[in-house]
Amino acid sequence: MRTRRSNLALVGLPGVGKSSLGRRLATQLNVPLLDLDRSIIASTGVAKESVEGIFAREGEAGFRIRERSAVAALDEVTPPAGGAAAALGIGRIVALGGGTLVDPRNRWVISQCARILWLDAPDAVIAGRLRTARVVRPLMKRGNPEETLRTLRAERSRFYAIGARLESKKSPGTLAAPAIELLQNSPRGGGRHLLSAALPSGQWDLGVGIATESLLRVLRTRNARRVVLVSEPNAERAIGATIAAALKRAKISVTPLTLKSGESAKQLTVIDDAARTLAAAGIERGDLIVAVGGGALTDTAGLLAALYLRGIDWVAVPTTLAAQLDASLGGKTGVDLPEGKNLVGAFHQPIAVIADLDALRSLPTREIVAAMGEAVKIALLGEDRLFTLLEECATRIAAGDASLHEDGTYAEIVERAGWWKCTVVAGDEREAGLRMSLNLGHTLGHALEQAANYKGILHGEAVGYGLRAALTIGQELGVTPAARASRALALLDALGLGVAPRRESPGALVDATTRDKKVAGGKIRWVLATERAFEIRDDVPASLVLRAATQMLAGSGGKR
Numbered sequence: 001m002r003t004r005r006s007n008l009a010l011v012g013l014p015g016v017g018k019s020s021l022g023r024r025l026a027t028q029l030n031v032p033l034l035d036l037d038r039s040i041i042a043s044t045g046v047a048k049e050s051v052e053g054i055f056a057r058e059g060e061a062g063f064r065i066r067e068r069s070a071v072a073a074l075d076e077v078t079p080p081a082g083g084a085a086a087a088l089g090i091g092r093i094v095a096l097g098g099g100t101l102v103d104p105r106n107r108w109v110i111s112q113c114a115r116i117l118w119l120d121a122p123d124a125v126i127a128g129r130l131r132t133a134r135v136v137r138p139l140m141k142r143g144n145p146e147e148t149l150r151t152l153r154a155e156r157s158r159f160y161a162i163g164a165r166l167e168s169k170k171s172p173g174t175l176a177a178p179a180i181e182l183l184q185n186s187p188r189g190g191g192r193h194l195l196s197a198a199l200p201s202g203q204w205d206l207g208v209g210i211a212t213e214s215l216l217r218v219l220r221t222r223n224a225r226r227v228v229l230v231s232e233p234n235a236e237r238a239i240g241a242t243i244a245a246a247l248k249r250a251k252i253s254v255t256p257l258t259l260k261s262g263e264s265a266k267q268l269t270v271i272d273d274a275a276r277t278l279a280a281a282g283i284e285r286g287d288l289i290v291a292v293g294g295g296a297l298t299d300t301a302g303l304l305a306a307l308y309l310r311g312i313d314w315v316a317v318p319t320t321l322a323a324q325l326d327a328s329l330g331g332k333t334g335v336d337l338p339e340g341k342n343l344v345g346a347f348h349q350p351i352a353v354i355a356d357l358d359a360l361r362s363l364p365t366r367e368i369v370a371a372m373g374e375a376v377k378i379a380l381l382g383e384d385r386l387f388t389l390l391e392e393c394a395t396r397i398a399a400g401d402a403s404l405h406e407d408g409t410y411a412e413i414v415e416r417a418g419w420w421k422c423t424v425v426a427g428d429e430r431e432a433g434l435r436m437s438l439n440l441g442h443t444l445g446h447a448l449e450q451a452a453n454y455k456g457i458l459h460g461e462a463v464g465y466g467l468r469a470a471l472t473i474g475q476e477l478g479v480t481p482a483a484r485a486s487r488a489l490a491l492l493d494a495l496g497l498g499v500a501p502r503r504e505s506p507g508a509l510v511d512a513t514t515r516d517k518k519v520a521g522g523k524i525r526w527v528l529a530t531e532r533a534f535e536i537r538d539d540v541p542a543s544l545v546l547r548a549a550t551q552m553l554a555g556s557g558g559k560r
């Protein structure tokens with residue numbers, strides 16, 4: 001959708017001076033200023049109300065609901081004729097609250113109708129201003145303000161970073177001219193950035209129509225002159241060809257490498273052939289691999305990057321929902337063996353993951369629904385807002401409702417599930433403990449995929465079955481509370497995951513679980529859901545596994 005982005009949204013930490021800069025900019029550009037907090041206060045109809053008053057009466061939840069409505073009401077404003085505002089295409093300044101961008105739906109709306117300016121200053125400078133301000137902010141009442149600001153910065157930088165950043169120690173009222181200059185020099189139009197997280201493992205960008213600009217930015221920071229563009233026919237059609245053309249326009253030499261679509265790319269022979277192609281093309285350590293495709297493609301291309309010349313840098317541009325919310329994040333790469341899935345691989349983090357939601361529009365509904373297997377897993381591990389969101393829109397997802405692309409639902413699902421995974425991986429990159437939780441539903445899920453010879457069943461669909469079995473086992477062992485299991489099963493039913501009966505033999509599945517990667521000392525380590533987290537058990541009796549596999553293969557028929 002084309003929008004004019006005629007608002008200029010000022011974002012940044014509380015106390016950084018958004019209102020003050022907003023007033024100056026509004027005067028200088030001769031456009032109105034909308035202070036979002038004031039609109040929220042006005043919406044209460046209470047005389048002499050304040051943000052603190054709303055928090056006290058309605059709680060933060062009440063305030064955020066009012067904030068969402070105020071953001072949803074933002075519209076385009078025609079810039080004045082002539083002058084700097086007209087040249088910038090800005091018709092209004094909007095000063096947002098410090099937490100407005102935390103809500104993914106607010107970012108969805110704001111990225112559509114506004115250019116974003118991140119006003120920033122060192123924490124000590126902001127704290128100093130807060131100490132001497134006339135109005136005592138709630139932030140100042142919470143112990144050491146600098147410490148609070150540091151925490152808020154760590155939590156929110158990924159949201160603010162979608163805007164152009166203006167950092168200065170100077171008083172915000174004096175920054176109108178540098179702000180205008182920054183806007184004049186920042187690209188107008190282009191993609192809609194929704195998230196820009198600088199993680200210790202690499203950059204994670206999420207947005208709409210951002211793939212080429214984000215990729216070029218990453219490649220420029222690396223001074224890259226040549227890349228190997230690894231893709232497969234469906235992803236090439238969706239976005240790969242556009243990326244290749246943009247790279248060529250930017251004078252970056254592209255060696256194309258097209259693999260087979262889907263799981264059949266995940267083979268050692270494919271790695272062997274691909275590595276020889278790279279060698280023949282003279283690819284060097286300083287060159288990069290850009291992997292454009294679904295999880296099977298990023299798993300394979302990532303392993304190729306890990307192995308070629310003992311490791312070269314790579315960028316993942318995931319093109320399926322499963323790859324955006326899960327597979328491309330976390331640095332696990334690998335291929336399958338006839339003996340089992342993902343048995344050969346390496347931990348090799350991409351330097352950047354660029355998830356462009358535009359790529360998802362060509363995905364068949366079945367692929368989208370399958371991706372929800374991994375999303376339900378994350379919800380079960382404790383991402384409560386994701387759980388509720390999935391429950392709210394499960395029937396629309398199952399029905400292939402295209403409006404979920406337009407209203408920010410898929411963006412929010414990718415962000416919530418992906419961020420959860422990134423946080424888990426940051427705490428345990430090599431899967432020594434916490435990361436093992438991400439295998440919930442995968443022990444019998446992988447076994448099912450293997451028994452089906454990786455044909456006729458998608459990975460996420462298998463995870464849907466595997467989750468059902470894990471819930472059965474968890475309940476029988478007293479680990480998973482009945483209400484939690486019942487809620488998860490109802491969600492899987494609504495999505496249509498693990499519903500149809502399967503023909504595989506339960507015995508073959510149980511046999512396959514013994515070759516699982518999580519086997520230690522001959523014992524299978526099962527990840528089981530607790531009330532809002534997980535427990536690892538290595539004492540699940542074989543008879544119970546067989547029963548759970550049998551029940552899982554019978555499907556639910558949508559009923560329990």
Ligand SMILES: NC(=O)c1ccc[n+]([C@@H]2O[C@H](COP(=O)([O-])OP(=O)(O)OC[C@H]3O[C@@H](n4cnc5c(N)ncnc54)[C@H](O)[C@@H]3O)[C@@H](O)[C@H]2O)c1
Pocket residue numbers: 232233234235238239261262263266293294295296297299319320321322323326327328329330331332333342359360361362363364367458459460
């Ligand atoms: N590394 C990890 O941490 C991790 C995590 C989860 C899953 N995985 C792996 O990911 C794989 C599953 O990923 P997937 O579901 O993306 O499967 P996939 O890569 O096989 O893609 C599914 C299908 O979608 C097609 N496709 C890709 N992009 C498209 C687009 N934009 N429009 C239309 N069609 C498109 C592909 O050609 C393929 O046919 C499995 O191999 C699984 O083991 C890895």
